[in-house]
Amino acid sequence: MKTLRTPEDRFRDLADFPFAPNYLQVDDSESGSLRIHYLDEGPAQAAPVLALHGEPTWCYLYRHMIPRLATAGHRVIAPDLVGFGRSDKPARREDHTYARHVAWTGAVIRQLDLTGITLFCQDWGGLIGLRLWADMPERFARIVVANTALPTGEQPLGEAFGKWRDYSQTVPEFRAGRIVHGGTVSKLTEDEVAAYDAPFPDESYKAGPRQMPLLVPMSPGDPGAEENRAAWRVIRTLDTPVLTAFGEADQVMAGIDAVFQEQCPGAAGQPHRLIPAAGHFLQEDAGDALADLVIDFIVRTR
Template identity: 25%
Template sequence: MPRSDTEADWTAPVADDPWTHDTVSANGVRLHAVTAGPEDGDLVVLLHGFPEFWYSWRHQIPPLAEAGYRVVAPDMRGYNRSEKPSGVDAYHIDELVSDVAGVVHAFDRESAHIVGHDWGGLVAWQTAIDRPGLVDRLAVLNAPHPTKYERTLRSNPAQLAKSWYVGFFQLPELPERALGAMDYEAIERLLGEGTVRPDAFSERDIERYKTALDRPGARTAALNYYRALARRNAKLTLTRGGVGDLPVRAPTLLVWGEQDAALDVSLTEGLREWVPDIRVERLPDASHWVQFDAPQRVNELLLEHLD
């Protein structure tokens, strides 16, 4: 049976955090988003990864809002309450970048600070590459720069092996069934066993993630991110001379949990060729889910960087 759809399922566990649920029209799709902080504050857009939704920023939204930022954490297209366009091409990276631009413009801004984790980090990187005027400051959590990732896949067999799941996700229907099998046991293992801190995700937290992914069309939409990527021959851009040859102009913070089971720590090295103004912070006692393993440190780094 579908899980409950009560407002309590989507509200932060801290009663003193009065964020608001909004619907934002961006790039022709309706995106559900949580907003917080003063309306006249500098805009910060938080982009989640797979298989997540806005709730993945629950530890970051309150301190950013309290610091005076206008915080927007959308469910990316296809996830949770956001609209789920059909077809793989609807999840091409160009569409995802246009979604970010649409969110920024929906709040009557020309630019914003962009923060992304995992797939949201890939979109954040590409936004900074393709639309430099849109990004004031960039912060990425455990997501590789696109050119660095492409080159590492070609030269590092260990990273290629770690990325096996991308190939599996290309299959029709089977990945959707695997994600949903045994009441989303795969999600419970991914979140519950994939962190360094055993209490990073409560049972109620994991239930929220399962519920978000259980919405009609959500599993296919989430997997279509990977399918669209593979259709472009594992390149995030097509005709711009390379995956990410243009330098990232925005001051950039890269936060990396070193105990990432899917992404090699070598992806944090040698980035100044493409990102001249970058600060890399590697956290040895954190996993891919760095904002849950080390929320206080991540918040400190973000506030320092965005100031």
């Protein structure tokens, strides 16, 4: 598998990002390996909060939440998905599949031997993380579902998602920073926009961001759809506490929080939240509030 690795100098002096990098190697499924980057902050002995980002972001998205969680005594593990951030980037779009991304992220959990996990998952972090919860529920203590879905292709994801998917395939220059900026209410500074662009020196590094929108199952026969149906069959049997926290201004994921509230047994009686003045990338708009929500959720469900 041909891969690219973003030069380290692209990550120097990023705005509000004082965290040390950590790396591990995972099987690339073609007799090679991929380097995955992750943040590991807070007390090493504490049960982990696993923060999974989506498309086209990286662990920089969690920079506001991490210090607050760590100060409260929680360990925070925030990986960069393969193809994003400091992680290696398969150069061919066809090397990015839903199944591979689930396997690569699952390898991180197993290598770090994470247990008692509080999962915070947003966007593709949910499409991947919720599959892993269903695959190894014994490792997960609670789930925070934020602006994400676990689609099976039976229900349309809506006009807003269709427009995003079309845009992602037709825009001549895929500018991650401007995309994140557009998906927030509070908006980013130019330095923050540059930080989201940092992993992608040019278009050759963007196979992952370009391909991910096409990997979302849109019909029942799409790759990943049956695996997601199987995951839902497991999830409907689990009493793991589930809390939804959706940005009120997110048009792409609007209403999907109700699916989790209705289908997850552990969601019953939880104080689900629609976060005001927060868009799709709600970690940017309401990072402190989300961290406090997670802290409270952990305390209440221990």
